[in-house]
Amino acid sequence: MKVITTIREMQKTIREIKLQQKSVGFVPTMGFLHDGHIRLMENARENNDVLVLSIFVNPLQFGPNEDFDAYPRDFERDSEIALSKGVDYIFYPSVEEMYPKEMSVKALVQQRTNVLCGESRPGHFDGVATVLTKLFHIISPDRVYFGLKDAQQVAVVEGLITDFNFPIELIPVDTVREEDGLAKSSRNVNLSPEERLEAPVLYESLLYAKRLVEEGERNTDLILSDMKKLIEEKSSGSIDYIEIFSFPELEPLPVIEGKIIIALAVNFKKARLIDNIIISI
Numbered sequence: 001m002k003v004i005t006t007i008r009e010m011q012k013t014i015r016e017i018k019l020q021q022k023s024v025g026f027v028p029t030m031g032f033l034h035d036g037h038i039r040l041m042e043n044a045r046e047n048n049d050v051l052v053l054s055i056f057v058n059p060l061q062f063g064p065n066e067d068f069d070a071y072p073r074d075f076e077r078d079s080e081i082a083l084s085k086g087v088d089y090i091f092y093p094s095v096e097e098m099y100p101k102e103m104s105v106k107a108l109v110q111q112r113t114n115v116l117c118g119e120s121r122p123g124h125f126d127g128v129a130t131v132l133t134k135l136f137h138i139i140s141p142d143r144v145y146f147g148l149k150d151a152q153q154v155a156v157v158e159g160l161i162t163d164f165n166f167p168i169e170l171i172p173v174d175t176v177r178e179e180d181g182l183a184k185s186s187r188n189v190n191l192s193p194e195e196r197l198e199a200p201v202l203y204e205s206l207l208y209a210k211r212l213v214e215e216g217e218r219n220t221d222l223i224l225s226d227m228k229k230l231i232e233e234k235s236s237g238s239i240d241y242i243e244i245f246s247f248p249e250l251e252p253l254p255v256i257e258g259k260i261i262i263a264l265a266v267n268f269k270k271a272r273l274i275d276n277i278i279i280s281i
């Protein structure tokens with residue numbers, strides 16, 4: 001495994017790999033790796049000749065009052081995990097390497113962002129689309145792997161790949177969870193011990209909603225207010241949003257039908273957690 005920190009060397013390496021007609025699987029992350037990232041790496045390892053992992057905490061996707069500085073980082077540990085999972089290259093650029101000066105052109109995401117995290121984090125998905133556009137050009141992967149925990153990100157990336165004609169296959173991967181149901185997240189370490197005990201109620205409320213829908217409930221307001229009640233009863237977190245939309249279009253549903261996403265975000269003192277469930281009716 002090799003760690004590459006410059007764009008120039010990464011591009012040179014990829015050119016050599018492509019000359020040998022090898023396929024490239026790419027897992028973009030912000031590091032502080034956990035089982036969710038590992039699932040993406042395993043999936044990519046199985047289906048590609050070469051596996052590239054990127055670790056880059058992208059300042060462009062954090063708002064001014066968000067946790068860019070507090071975002072957990074541990075490169076030593078990450079590189080040990082990557083090595084054990086068969087990663088061939090870690091692309092680990094500095095902020096200066098990726099953004100040597102203010103960008104003259106940035107990506108602007110026009111659809112699927114006026115709801116959920118896009119609504120509460122203005123500019124977030126523009127930052128995601130901008131860094132991914134750079135990474136896709138630098139790494140030229142055949143396949144890119146994203147977790148469905150960030151389902152809106154999957155929807156946005158699908159649009160980015162289609163609209164900008166990247167010759168890349170997007171592979172969505174199911175959410176990996178702790179034993180008590182909490183979705184694995186780098187941000188979970190920022191929960192207090194009490195909050196950590198409360199946090200599984202997020203997934204519990206999603207499963208409850210899923211059961212209601214499967215039993216025939218079609219009233220969105222009723223489902224959402226029951227979920228809200230459950231979360232408020234069992235946690236100290238404050239709900240940012242709970243919504244039901246079509247997936248991947250992320251449009252409101254007068255009647256619940258087809259492929260739907262039930263998604264939520266809850267703010268704890270030092271961690272904002274998101275989770276979702278996607279079901280077909």
Ligand code: AMP
Nearest residue numbers: 029030031036146147149150175176184
């Ligand atoms: P991040 O480092 O948070 O930007 O995440 C990098 C990738 O890992 C994204 O595609 C995430 O959706 C994915 N990911 C994060 N948490 C999980 C999880 N619990 N299960 C599956 N994928 C995940």
